Every structure is written in structure tokens, then in C-alpha cells.
Amino acid sequence: MPPILYSFRRCPYAMRARWALLEAGLLVQWREIALKAKPAEMLAVSPKGTVPVLVLPDGTVIEESLAVMEWALAQADPRGLRNTGDASALIEQNDGAFKHHLDRFKYTDRYPGTNKDEQCASGLAILQSWNQRIADQGWLLGEHCSLADAALWPFVRQWRIADPERFDNDNTLEDLHHWLQRFLEDPRFERLMQRADPWSTGGQQHHFPADAIAVPLDQPLFHLALKADWQAAQASGSYRISTRGMTLEQVGFIHCSWQEQVRDTFVRFYADAGEVLLLEIDPAAMNAPLRADAIPTGELFPHLYGPLPLEAVRSVVAMTAAA
Numbered sequence: 271m272p273p274i275l276y277s278f279r280r281c282p283y284a285m286r287a288r289w290a291l292l293e294a295g296l297l298v299q300w301r302e303i304a305l306k307a308k309p310a311e312m313l314a315v316s317p318k319g320t321v322p323v324l325v326l327p328d329g330t331v332i333e334e335s336l337a338v339m340e341w342a343l344a345q346a347d348p349r350g351l352r353n354t355g356d357a358s359a360l361i362e363q364n365d366g367a368f369k370h371h372l373d374r375f376k377y378t379d380r381y382p383g384t385n386k387d388e389q390c391a392s393g394l395a396i397l398q399s400w401n402q403r404i405a406d407q408g409w410l411l412g413e414h415c416s417l418a419d420a421a422l423w424p425f426v427r428q429w430r431i432a433d434p435e436r437f438d439n440d441n442t443l444e445d446l447h448h449w450l451q452r453f454l455e456d457p458r459f460e461r462l463m464q465r466a467d468p469w470s471t472g473g474q475q476h477h478f479p480a481d482a483i484a485v486p487l488d489q490p491l492f493h494l495a496l497k498a499d500w501q502a503a504q505a506s507g508s509y510r511i512s513t514r515g516m517t518l519e520q521v522g523f524i525h526c527s528w529q530e531q532v533r534d535t536f537v538r539f540y541a542d543a544g545e546v547l548l549l550e551i552d553p554a555a556m557n558a559p560l561r562a563d564a565i566p567t568g569e570l571f572p573h574l575y576g577p578l579p580l581e582a583v584r585s586v587v588a589m590t591a592a593a
């Protein structure tokens with residue numbers, strides 16, 4: 271059985287954990303909770319009563335959002351979120367000072383004696399320092415999206431929601447606006463924010479992501495590869511092409527097909543690609559997560575969230591329009 275995730279849709283801590291699960295290609299049993307009526311099953315394994323909580327099949331309980339992210343990215347980190355610098359100082363600043371100001375700016379009434387303008391100014395100073403980093407490097411820690419970016423953006427989104435007009439019109443935050451927009455416009459955002467009624471014992475068990483299914487391990491998978499890419503993989507020992515002209519690192523997974531999907535994929539993307547090979551892959555021989563995700567039409571395609579082990583390829587044949 272997949273791990274169990276206790277989650278709350280709008281909680282920024284739960285959002286960062288779910289984002290990492292999406293990145294890593296994992297599928298979990300999703301138990302949406304109401305903060306005012308936490309399930310006894312959750313409190314039994316994590317009495318502190320905060321979400322997210324992830325319960326692994328061996329009973330291990332992970333009850334801090336960052337630990338869930340770390341666990342997920344240890345299973346698979348196809349875009350290399352953890353390869354870009356040390357995220358700890360920024361995450362500490364976010365979870366400490368920034369969250370403090372965010373709560374007091376957003377919910378001033380709950381904190382008697384709080385001056386909203388002061389909280390706004392203090393939070394803004396932190397946001398401006400992040401804006402500067404993004405202006406200088408592209409992302410918070412460098413040229414690529416990192417663990418820090420993935421862990422912080424749900425909190426910046428919350429700040430924006432407290433006063434969208436003020437945030438959007440603040441031209442000291444221009445680079446941060448674009449940075450946040452990249453997450454909000456990412457196709458994964460909609461999947462992250464899928465809705466479910468609160469879970470109850472014996473009730474319907476959804477999975478997260480709700481549009482995904484586990485890939486059966488007894489049906490072969492197929493991947494169309496350019497001959498030159500496959501030859502390069504023999505030399506380097508690892509195949510890391512997602513689809514025609516795009517790498518695993520760029521896309522986040524390797525596109526695969528089930529048998530009945532191969533022909534359409536070939537006609538749509540590879541018909542004019544020169545020498546194309548059809549790889550038949552044993553799904554049971556993977557060492558990275560496999561998940562079938564829905565494309566916008568609703569059709570499910572199997573995706574491999576890591577490099578393709580060469581030994582998992584059972585056969586290689588030339589693919590032609592007539593084949």
C-alpha cells in the first residue's frame with residue numbers, strides 16, 4: 271500500500287510537502303483533514319496535531335513538512351532540486367521570521383496589540399531580499415529551482431493573498447512576482463490544489479495526485495528514442511531523455527507509453543525524426559518511481575521519474591511508419 275498523507279488543501283506546509291510528492295512522482299493515500307476535527311487516526315500517530323503527516327508502509331511517521339520533502343526527494347529528484355546550494359538558512363528565515371510577520375499581517379485581529387503596518391514592513395523587507403536573489407540569479411539559490419524555492423513559494427502566495435493589489439502593484443517585488451507566477455502557472459499547481467472532502471474511517475480512499483494511478487508492473491512499457499540518444503546512453507551508462515529534444519532534468523520524468531499508445535505517440539511526435547527506436551521496458555526493473563499521470567485530455571500515460579536503467583530495456587527494434 272502507498273504511504274498515507276494527512277493533508278489540508280490550503281496549508282502552505284502541506285502544499286510544500288505535496289509539491290515534493292509531485293516532483294518525485296509518488297502516489298500516496300490522501301486523507302484530507304479539517305483542522306477543527308482532526309481524525310483520531312492522525313492524532314494517534316502524531317499527537318502534535320499539525321499537517322502534513324506522512325505515514326510510511328513500515329509505520330514510520332514523518333510529521334514535519336520539510337522532512338516529508340526530504341523523504342520524497344530522496345526517492346527521486348529528477349529536476350535536481352537538492353543540487354542547488356544550501357536551502358537551510360532561507361527555509362529557517364521563512365518558517366521563522368517571515369511566517370511570524372505573515373500571520374500578523376494576514377490575521378492582525380488574532381494578535382491584540384499588533385501594528386499591521388509594522389508587520390507589513392518587516393515581511394516586505396524579507397520579500398525584497400528574496401526578490402534581489404531572484405533578480406541576481408534567476409531563482410533563490412542559483413540558476414535552477416531549488417529546495418528553497420519549492421519550500422517557500424506557498425508562503426509567498428499566502429502573503430499575496432492577504433492583499434493581492436498591494437503585492438501586485440509593488441514594483442520592488444517584480445522579480446518575485448514572476449517567480450511566484452511560474453509556480454502558479456505550472457500545470458502541477460492545479461493538481462496540487464485538487465479538492466477532496468475530509469477523510470473519515472471507512473470512507474472513500476482517494477489518492478494524491480487524484481488524477482494519477484499506479485503503473486501495473488506486469489504490463490510492458492514502451493519508449494520511443496532517437497537512435498543517437500540511445501547510442502549515447504550505451505556509452506554513458508544511463509538514458510535520460512524525456513521525449514524528443516527534452517531531457518529528464520527539463521521535464522521531470524521520462525515519457526513512456528503502454529502498447530496501445532505507441533503508434534499515436536510516434537505519429538504525433540516522431541514521424542519525421544529520422545531513425546527512431548522502440549524500447550520495450552520491464553516496469554518491474556525500475557529503481558525510480560513510476561506514476562501514470564493524466565494529460566489534459568484525461569488520457570493516462572506512464573511516466574518514469576528518474577533515469578531509465580539500461581538493463582530494464584528488454585528489446586530494441588527500429589520503429590517505422592509502417593511498423
Ligand SMILES: N[C@@H](CCC(=O)N[C@@H](CS)C(=O)NCC(=O)O)C(=O)O
Nearest residue numbers: 281282283305319320321322334335
Ligand atoms: N512545523 C510544521 C508546521 C505545520 C503546521 O503548523 N500546520 C498547520 C496548518 S497550516 C496546522 O496543522 N495547524 C494545526 C491547527 O491549526 O490545529 C511543519 O512544517 O510541518
